[in-house]
Amino acid sequence: xxxxxxxxxxxxxxxxxxxxxxxxxxxxxxxxxxxxxxxxxxxxxxxxxxxxxxxxxxxxxxxxxxxxxxxxxxxxxxxxxxxxxxxxxxxxxxxxxxxxxxxxxxxxxxxxxxxxxxxxxxxxxxxxxxxxxxxxxxxxxxxxxxxxxxxxxxxxxxxxxxxxxxxxxxxxxxxxxxxxxxxxxxxxxxxxxxxxxxxxxxxxxxxxxxxxxxxxxxxxxxxxxxxxxxxxxxxxxxxxxxxxxxxxxxxxxxxxxxxxxxxxxxxxxxxxxxxxxxxxxxxxxxxxxxxxxxxxxxxxxxx
Amino acid sequence: xxxxxxxxxxxxxxxxxxxxxxxxxxxxxxxxxxxxxxxxxxxxxxxxxxxxxxxxxxxxxxxxxxxxxxxxxxxxxxxxxxxxxxxxxxxxxxxxxxxxxxxxxxxxxxxxxxxxxxxxxxxxxxxxxxxxxxxxxxxxxxxxxxxxxxxx
Numbered sequence: 001x002x003x004x005x006x007x008x009x010x011x012x013x014x015x016x017x018x019x020x021x022x023x024x025x026x027x028x029x030x031x032x033x034x035x036x037x038x039x040x041x042x043x044x045x046x047x048x049x050x051x052x053x054x055x056x057x058x059x060x061x062x063x064x065x066x067x068x069x070x071x072x073x074x075x076x077x078x079x080x081x082x083x084x085x086x087x088x089x090x091x092x093x094x095x096x097x098x099x100x101x102x103x104x105x106x107x108x109x110x111x112x113x114x115x116x117x118x119x120x121x122x123x124x125x126x127x128x129x130x131x132x133x134x135x136x137x138x139x140x141x142x143x144x145x146x147x148x149x150x151x152x153x154x155x156x157x158x159x160x161x162x163x164x165x166x167x168x169x170x171x172x173x174x175x176x177x178x179x180x181x182x183x184x185x186x187x188x189x190x191x192x193x194x195x196x197x198x199x200x201x202x203x204x205x206x207x208x209x210x211x212x213x214x215x216x217x218x219x220x221x222x223x224x225x226x227x228x229x230x231x232x233x234x235x236x237x238x239x240x241x242x243x244x245x246x247x248x249x250x251x252x253x254x255x256x257x258x259x260x261x262x263x264x265x266x267x268x269x270x271x272x273x274x275x276x277x278x279x280x281x282x283x284x285x286x287x288x289x290x291x292x293x294x295x296x297x298x299x300x301x302x303x
Numbered sequence: 304x305x306x307x308x309x310x311x312x313x314x315x316x317x318x319x320x321x322x323x324x325x326x327x328x329x330x331x332x333x334x335x336x337x338x339x340x341x342x343x344x345x346x347x348x349x350x351x352x353x354x355x356x357x358x359x360x361x362x363x364x365x366x367x368x369x370x371x372x373x374x375x376x377x378x379x380x381x382x383x384x385x386x387x388x389x390x391x392x393x394x395x396x397x398x399x400x401x402x403x404x405x406x407x408x409x410x411x412x413x414x415x416x417x418x419x420x421x422x423x424x425x426x427x428x429x430x431x432x433x434x435x436x437x438x439x440x441x442x443x444x445x446x447x448x449x450x451x452x453x454x455x
C-alpha cells in the first residue's frame with residue numbers, strides 16, 4: 001500500500017508539473033520564440049499521424065506527454081546556468097516522412113542506445129561526463145510511441161502512448177497511464193507502471209518492478225529487485241528473481257494456475273490452491289510462473 | 304564457496320583475452336568485466352537454483368541454498384519429523400495395480416537402490432509425502448514449491 005501511495009503521489013506531482021509545463025509550452029509556441037526561459041530551448045514540429053519519439057539523455061530526465069493535436073512540442077531545460085551551453089548541443093530532428101522524432105541530448109556520444117555499450121564503457125565511470133544535465137520534455141500526438149535511453153536520468157510517460165521502450169542504467173521509469181506494450185531494460189533503476197495491455201517485459205539487476213495491471217504476456221527478470229504485480233486480466237505472468245521478493249495480487253474472481261519454485265524463499269498463497277481448481281479453462285485463467293533463489297513469493301487477492 | 308572466486312576468474316580470463324587486442328581493448332575489457340559482475344552473479348545463482356531444483360525433484364532430502372554476503376553454501380534439510388513413522392509390514396494391507404512405463408520403473412528402481420530401500424517402500428514414502436504436502440499452502444517457512452489452481 002505504501003508503494004501504491006508513493007506512485008500515486010508521484011503521478012499527482014507529475015501531472016501538476018505537466019500542466020505547468022503545457023501552459024509554458026503553449027505560451028512559448030504562440031509567441032514563436034525559440035528561447036523562452038534562460039535555461040530552456042524549445043522546438044515544435046507538425047506531424048501527419050502518430051509519432052515515434054526516440055529520446056536519449058545522460059543524467060537528464062525525460063518526460064513524455066500527449067495531446068489531441070498533430071503538433072509535437074519539445075522543451076529542453078538545462079539543470080543550471082553552467083549547463084546552459086549544453087542546450088545548443090542537443091540534436092532535435094523530425095522526419096516528416098516517417099514521423100520519427102529524435103532528441104539526442106549529447107552530440108555523438110554514442111548513447112543513442114544502450115546497445116552501444118563499448119562507447120559507454122570507454123568512459124571512466126557510468127557517470128563520467130554525465131553531470132551536465134539537460135531535461136527533455138516532449139508532448140506528442142495521442143497514440144504515439146516512445147523509445148528512451150538514459151544513463152541516470154529518470155523517465156516519466158503520461159498520456160495516450162501506445163508502445164514504450166526504455167533502457168537505463170540507474171534511472172527510474174514511471175509509466176503513469178495505460179500502454180499497449182512496455183519493454184524496459186535497467187541496471188538499478190526502478191520500474192513503476194500502470195496497466196499494460198498486451199506485452200510487458202522487464203529485465204533489471206537490482207531495481208524494483210511494480211505494475212498495477214499486468215499485460216496478457218508479462219515477463220520479468222530481476223536479480224535482487226522486488227516484484228509487485230497485480231493481475232487484472234487473464235494471461236501469462238512469468239517472474240524469475242534471485243534474491244528479490246515477488247508478490248502477485250490477483251483481481252477478485254480471476255482463476256489462477258500457479259507454478260512457483262524457490263530454493264530457500266518463503267512461498268505462500270492466500271488463495272486456496274489445489275490440483276484441479278474449479279474447472280476454469282486455460283483461456284479463463286491467469287497462469288503464474290515464478291522462480292526465485294532466496295526471494296519470498298506471495299500470491300494474494302487484490303485488495 | 305565464494306561467488307567472487309567465480310566472477311574474478313571470469314574477469315581474469317577476460318583480461319587475458321583482451322591483451323590480444325592491445326591497450327584499448329584491455330581497458331574496454333576491464334570496464335566490461337566490472338559492469339558485467341552483477342549479471343554474472345545473477346546468472347551463477349540462477350544456474351545453482353535450477354540445479355538444486357532438479358536435484359530436489361529426485362531426492363528425498365531437499366537441498367537449500369544459503370547466501371551470506373559473498374558466500375554460497377548448500378545445506379541439506381533434515382527435519383526431525385519429516386518422515387512419517389515407517390509402517391509395519393502388517394499395515395501394508397491395501398494393494399493397487401500400478402501401470403507405469405519401463406523407463407519410469409527403472410528410474411524408481413535406481414532411486415530406491417540409491418537410498419537403500421525397496422521399490423515398494425520408496426513408492427509408499429513418496430506417495431505419503433505427496434499426500435501430506437497436498438492442499439492449499441499457508442504462509443510459513445519451508446514451503447519451497449507452490450503449485451495449484453484456484454480462484455481469487
